[in-house]
Amino acid sequence: MFGCGAAAQVGAEARQRGFSRALIITDPNMVKAGLVDRIRASLVESQLTGEVFDGGVPEPSTAVVDAAVAAARQARPDFIIGLGGGSNMDVAKVAAAVYAHGGSAGDYFGENRFPAPGLPVFALPTTAGTGSEVTAVAIIEDPARRLKLAVASPYLKPRLAIVDPLLTLTCPPRVSAESGMDALVHAVEAYTVLDYDALDVPAGARPQFSGKQPITDALAERAIRLIGRHLRAAVYQPKNLAAREGMHLAALLAGMAFNSAGLGAVHALQYPVGALTHTSHGLGTGLLLPYVVGYLLPANPNAFARVAFWLGEDIAGMSAADAGALCVEAIQRLKCDVGLPMRLRDLGVREADLRPMAEQAATYQRLLRLSPRPLDIAALEGILRSAW
Ligand SMILES: NC(=O)c1ccc[n+]([C@@H]2O[C@H](COP(=O)([O-])OP(=O)(O)OC[C@H]3O[C@@H](n4cnc5c(N)ncnc54)[C@H](O)[C@@H]3O)[C@@H](O)[C@H]2O)c1
């Protein structure tokens, strides 16, 4: 469900599906912003109960998921509401599955580790960024390895996504900027990965990320156009409803696009950058995007020329190569305008860190196998060096 005011229908939607007891998985900022009260009021109006777990934190670890599961064991809900940015929604998605199947969040890293669906989840995003409300993946930190890892399973997909731009009006400018750049990365990566037909896998063995198709292209194009038009205003005029609406739709469409098409080198490189610098996911992906685009450009200049055009650049009369180069510039400008750091060294990364980070990134074949230009450790290190 998408639209201003949609969140007020959460109680009615749950009741229609036969649910009666919710556990709302969220964080203290959502309580402070009055969003939890709004959700509870809707539940009460439809004669449902809503317990609250507000132990969510940005970039959560398995410990947060396990605490949410413990809260669920107390509250015995028949469905879960994930309210917040990607962090809270990811916790809600994994907690709902771990609650049903037992064990701890750390037992489920990797692909397809849940044998069946868990508790149903309603996801209500409060940032315009991750698209987690529609994806079959959650990103959780493994404290033992001090690294964010994916838990991926079709059973993680929320039963219902309620995407209400009104929930983003209190989102702080920095979070709006970083998560908004992440949405742009999702759309650009989904639009520029290899084709669906390029993956040579036996029938029935298709991975979740399986290449771009006309449907994901349409979603990505619309998302990129919306972000080019609305991200700056969403950051600098937090109450600008048209901008918030445009960005929330963009993040949703970008999530739908990458959930099928896949992601690429930007995401593979962000994991080690985030682990080393303790910066947010969106800051890292946004910072890295223009440098990765610079590397990928020769593989498909036409695609990046179109991205430049959708971001609002005038490419009339330009060669594809020149228009593609303009794409790099357009992304740098947007990144700079919304206040993201420009270079890895601005985050305290040292030159000696680049090689080990490239080695780490190269292990994420789930993300790299769809790259339009081959990526080995040397190429990844080259991208990091240009970003540094
Ligand atoms: N599952 C996926 O498909 C997917 C995709 C991309 C990223 N992620 C993950 O999502 C996380 C990042 O999520 P994010 O960028 O949405 O940020 P976030 O969820 O970490 O939120 C950042 C901060 O903003 C606050 N906040 C969010 N919305 C607010 C609002 N409306 N009002 C007031 N405060 C608000 C939160 O309380 C939090 O402190 C990372 O862990 C990342 O790895 C997941």
Ligand SMILES: [Fe+2]
């Ligand atoms: Fe992302």
